[in-house]
Amino acid sequence: MSSLQPLTFATLTHELRELHKRTQETPLFNPVFQLAHDLSRKLEAGEISLEDFSGLIAELETRSLEARADRLCDLVTPKNTSARMTGFCRDKGGFEAFREHWSHPQLHVVFTAHPTFLLTPEQTDVVAEAAGGGKAVSPVAVERPEITLQYEHSRAMAAMANAQDARDAINTSLLQCAAGEWPDRWRELEPLPFRFASWVGYDMDGRTDIKWYTSIAFRLSEKAQRLGRYADRLEAIDAGHALLDAMRKAQARTEASAQEFAGDLSDRADLSAAANRLTEEGDDKLLSLAPVISQLEEEALGCEQDKAVALKALAAAMRADGLGMGLIHFRVNAKQLHNAIRSRIPGGADLDLGSQGALNALRDLVKGAEPLTANFASLAVESSTAVRQFLAMAQILKHVDADAPIRMLVAECEQPATVLAALYFAKLFGIEDKVDVSPLFETETALEHGGRFLDALLKEEAFQSYAQKRGRIAIQTGFSDAGRFVGQIPASLAIERLQGRLANAMSANGLTDVAALVFNTHGEGMGRGAHPGGFKDRLEWPMSPWARRRFARAGIRLEPEASFQGGDGYLFFATPDLARATLSTIAELAPAETDPDAPTDPFYRRTDLSLDFYRAIKDEQQDHLESRTYSRAVTAFGLGLLNSTGSRVSRRQSDLSAEREMSLRQIRAIPHNAILQQLGYPVNIIAGVGSAAEGNYEDIAELLRESPRGRQIMRLVRASNALASIKTVAAYGELFNSAYWASRPYRGTEEHLARACEDLAEYLITDDRNGVFRRLASRLRVDALKLHRLFDLVPDEAPHPQREEARRTIGVLQSLRLALLQHMFLKAVSVPAFSRANDISRRDVLEMVFTLRVEEALAQMRRAFPASYPVTDDFAMAETSQYPREGGEGYDAIRRDYIDPIEEAHGLNLRISTAIANMFGAHG
Incomplete structure (x- = not known):
């Protein structure tokens, strides 16, 4: 690079x-690392600065x-919303x-709090405004807020509020339409397109930092917020409505209890x-909206059309949400x-719960369970997490909302006994x-044996x-x-088979x-279940038309x-306009319905090919997972490489000695996917697809061309491979x-770095990571050669002219990061020696x-080289001293x-991480 x-x-x-052109002459030449090396030399020579990098x-x-x-x-x-x-x-x-059609939800939308709060609130705002057709994206502050559980909850509630308004707009439109088409019957309509x-x-799986009374507090705050929104809406319809006073009083009481809890x-x-203030009776205690809904519907029968539409839309919102911003999902682990149940079974401590x-x-x-009464003291003294969840649900149903059902999600649920x-x-x-008790099927074992589990449970x-x-x-x-653990494509295919088994x-x-x-429960990133090819693909990837038809043909209402996961998912509801666009898109696609008479997709007819294809990809993915x-x-x-993006810890703790043997099971799924993005290759999507076609390219390619599901798979793989x-x-x-570090100052170049490079070279002689990355890249390259043979036989359905620019943008970001990492390594080995402390050398x-x-x-370095230190002049001593003769040693330099x-x-590295994730479309 010219200076x-x-x-x-x-x-x-x-x-x-230009550097990429050199790969034609030297296939092993690495343009990304060479650009990083050139940047690093200029940075260490002082020709460019970290401030230049920042700009x-x-x-x-x-x-x-x-x-x-x-x-x-x-x-x-x-x-296209209108x-x-x-x-x-x-x-x-x-x-x-x-x-x-409109009386049953087309989709239940769950606002989950997976750790995907990647963007700052300011970044979220500019993306949402630009996506909605507003202002162009402009540079914004990148100072990240602390992501607490309260922060996540507030963001979820804001997204849900926009979603509610968007659904209300759809309901209003439906009611107006029905009034025009069926003037004598439209008031019978009770629309419920979304819940x-x-x-x-409320999610206790994998975390112990949520107190039971925190969940109660959240539920009360949601009730207060929703009552306020209902009252505001009713007041806009009729400022003197008789129900307003009761709703405002119930809101005030609930707000007070929410603050206490x-x-x-x-x-x-x-x-x-x-607890006593929450449970005591009074005319300001509202536990059911049923009489309110009944009164609004009754009034709508006898008033003019516009007011009737507004009253019925409000009643529809109440029917959908109850006394909260929405329904709630508690989640526990099967263990x-x-x-909890072992103590209820004689000899349960040693009993195999999978046994007959x-x-x-x-x-x-x-069969013999007789209901027991419980109170908040029962919650306070209960030590079992699972039982505490049931007690919390009981208290919510008794003292917060008596009507709205509650979901109990059970993670790692692999046997009917659970x-x-x-x-x-x-x-x-x-x-x-x-x-609603809902078993979660996610692990390889659960997906493999889930069909038998459902057969046994439903008997x-x-x-x-x-x-x-x-x-x-x-x-x-x-x-x-x-x-x-299975790979995204095999997982999706296994999940749809499980849905068919249900x-x-x-x-x-x-x-x-x-x-x-x-x-x-899929996420926005292509690495965890959301297809990037469009909203039709996004809805069909986790719940395919084939699976939907299995329910339709059995006469089962689906x-x-x-889920819309965390900050990434909430983007779809970040503004009222985006929320309306999102829900209207979903409603148009009608994911709850399908044509039961549609012809069978060849992917499910030619199982001799598709099952072998699935198994081969799965085997390749599992080989990677088990590979050292x-x-x-x-x-x-x-x-x-990752920013902190959630309140739940992303990994279990380990000490330095265990760092090199860290298991992938110590890193949660979303960070795992995010690391793959940052390293440059979504292995859990791409790997194995090429190898699975080897030896049968023509037949596999023909199947993928003719099959809608096959083409959908290839759209996902191409979108991922393009980045x-x-x-x-x-x-x-x-x-x-x-060898790189030993050779870098060769023949007199960068003599000022000679000692640091020598120290790095010596330190890294025994480090295994160079060989690890080389072996992984070699394996991925062989598989990619086979994938591109398959690409040649299956046309690209969605060519994207901006893909090459996206690849270059990511390439530049990666080169900048690699140069910054080299800068950090050089600085680290150049820090003067310091004494061991607290067993840290x-x-x-x-x-x-x-x-x-x-x-x-940095904490250890700052301990070794403090910015300030006491001197004798800092003390007001009556007695004089000649020792020490000089002040402490200066560490400012x-x-x-x-x-x-x-x-x-490192701060710049983390900003690069955000930019790379944005190019992929989400964190993880």
Whole structure:
């Protein structure tokens, strides 16, 4: 790179393009690392500065936000919202058909709090405004807020409020349409196109930091907020309405209780006082909206049309949401339920809960369970997490909202006994008629044996009786862990087979008269279940037309449910316009319905090909997962490449000695996917697809061309591959190449770095990461060669002219980061030696930097080289002293020259992480 060239995106893009040409002559030449090396030499020579890097990264951040906004706009096309809304008001074959279509949710939308709060509130705002057709993306502050549970909850509630307004607009449009088409019957319409829910503050799986009274506080705050919104809406319709006073009083009472439960209630007196005020009777205690809804509907029968439409739309909102911002999902782990139920079974401590004996005991328990009363003291003294959840649900139903059902999600649920245990506790506390127990299928074992699990569960008499009482059977399928441990494509195919098995089991056991509620917890990133090809693909990928047809042909009403995960998912509801665009897009696509007579997709007819294809991809993915090479590469930097994006910890703790042996199971699914993005290659999507076609390219390609599901798979793979770079994966390995550092000051170049490079070269002689990344890149390259042969036989359905620009943008970002990492490494080994303290040596600190545990390393360096230190003149002593003769040793220069640059460079690295994630479309 010429020293005369300014550091701009244009010059670096040009340089990268020129460097790529050299790969024709030297296939092993790495353009990404070479550009990083050139940048590093200029940085260490003082020709460019970290401030220059910062300016360029700011420009690239803005570009990445523009890309994010463009993608969001393409998905929901806000400019078409009005036309879609008008299109809903078409005759679907008469009033009865119209009413039937709109009286059941097309989708249950769940606002989850997975750790994907990547963008700052300011960045979220500019992306949302740009996607909605507003202002262009402009540079914004990048200071990240602390992401607490309260922060996540507030963001969820804001998104849900916009979603409610958007649904109300759809309902209003439907009612107006019906009034025009069927003037004598339209007031019979009770539209329910969407229901909303959240588990923010109620998800106990994998975390112990949520107190039971925190969940109660959240539920009360949601009730207060919703009552206020209902009252505001009613006041706008009729400022003197008779119901307003009661609603405002109930809101004020609920707000007071919410504030009390939001405090520290560990003191028994404080808890008693708060509980007693919540539970006491009074005319300001509102526990059911049923009489309110009835009164509004009654008034709508006798007033003029516009007011009647408004009253019925408000009643519809109440019917959907109840006394909260939406429904709530509690979540526990199967192990927590097992621990709780063992004490209820004689000899349960040593009992195999999968045994027939355990099942018989559980059947007797459920059958003989007599409801027990409980109060908030019961919650305070209960030590079992699972039982505490049931007690909390019971208190919410008794003292917050008596009507709205509650979901109980059970993670790692792999045997019917677990569900029966949940049913026992629901019955024990008298809430079985309001709680939907929903087993989660996500692990490889659960997906592999899930069909047999459902067959066995739905044969249980107690479960059949419970399902009839609830009117639905609920299950949850998870794409995050499934995508990590099985691979995203095999996981999606396994999940749809499981969904088909549910339809079969319901039909076989005479349960076709209850609904099937299937919750697909997928995320926005292509690495965890959301297809990037468009909203039709996004809805069909986790719940395919084939799976939907299985329910339709069995005569089972399907209630699909999908998560919008954290900050990434909330973007779809960040403004009123985006929320309307999102919900109107979903409503138009009607994911709850399908044509039962549609011809069979060849992918499901030619199972001799499709099953072999699936198994081969799965085998390749599992080989990677079990490979020491893959595990070491993914964990090479720990989580140091990632910003903190959620209140739940992303990994279990480990000490330095364990760092090199970190298991992938120590890193949660979303961070795992995010690391793959940052390293440059979404292995859990792409790997294995090429190898799976080897030896049968023509037949596999023909199947994928002719099959809608096959083409959908290839759209996902192409979208992911378009952003992937094996050269980048290899470039990260070069950071740990001892030979590179030993050769860098060769023949007198960069003599000022000679000692630092020598120290790095010596330190890295035994480091395994260079070889690890080389082996991984080699394996990915072989598979990619086979994939491109398949690409040649399956046309690209969605060519994207901006893809090459996106690849170059990511390439420049990666080169900048690699240069910054080299800067950090050089600075770290140049820090003067310091004494060991608290069992932490200088070598430990270097290892912290090389694994990007930078904050820990900086803390140790600052301990060794403090910015200030006491001197004798600081003390007001009457007695004089001649010792020490001089002040303490000055460390300002060490901080300025070594410690502060490491901190600044790492901050820039994390900004690059955000930009790369934006180019992929989400975090993880």
